[in-house]
Amino acid sequence: MAEVSYYTKEGLEKLKEELQQLKTTGRANIARAIAEARDKGDLSENAEYDAAKEAQGLHEGKIAQMQETLANARLLDESKLDTSKVLALSIVKIKNVKNGATMTYQLVSESEADMKSGKISVTSPIAKGLLGGKVGETVDIQVPAGKMQFEILDISR
Incomplete structure (x- = not known):
């Protein structure tokens, strides 16, 4: 299925x-x-x-x-989604704790993913690590290069 x-x-x-x-x-x-x-x-x-x-x-x-x-x-009806935590279609602003770099991503389906326009797949390691997170939380995410820490700065739709 x-x-x-x-x-x-x-x-x-x-x-x-x-x-x-x-x-x-x-x-x-x-x-x-x-x-x-x-x-x-x-x-x-x-x-x-x-x-x-x-x-x-x-x-x-x-x-x-x-x-x-x-x-x-x-x-998904984006107007009815909870913005208090990271979900599919969330636009998430995160900060790399180690180097201070900030990035903004929208979590979308695999077929919609387009890194150039800031859309990452909900099945990617970063998106999986962010799902369910709230503003102010720091999440540890296992990526191919090792473990990284990101702070969730903002969640929007």
Whole structure:
């Protein structure tokens, strides 16, 4: 059974658009590649045809995976979320206790994560360590580089 994932409205719309694109344009491109390869002759010795059929299988697998993700997706109403502790979709300002650097992250689903825009996955080590934390608390988080301490400065939506 797949895990339930929580999305922002924008993230859910992006997922739906990507699935629609895969079902329409993506399938049409694959069908065209298969037809072109089929026109080149004997299918038993046609590497292009085999590659196109394999690409079709991978494409259909991706569509099935995205449909399952959408079936288990839940839209979070950010206005009803508790801002006293860190939850999914929280925007959290933290300070690295060791070097004093401050960072702001929004905790989002894996598919919405984008480090450049400050969105980290709720399944990442930092997000897991922050979940449930409150303003003023210091949390120890095990990251690949070792254990780090962060102070939670602010939580917003």
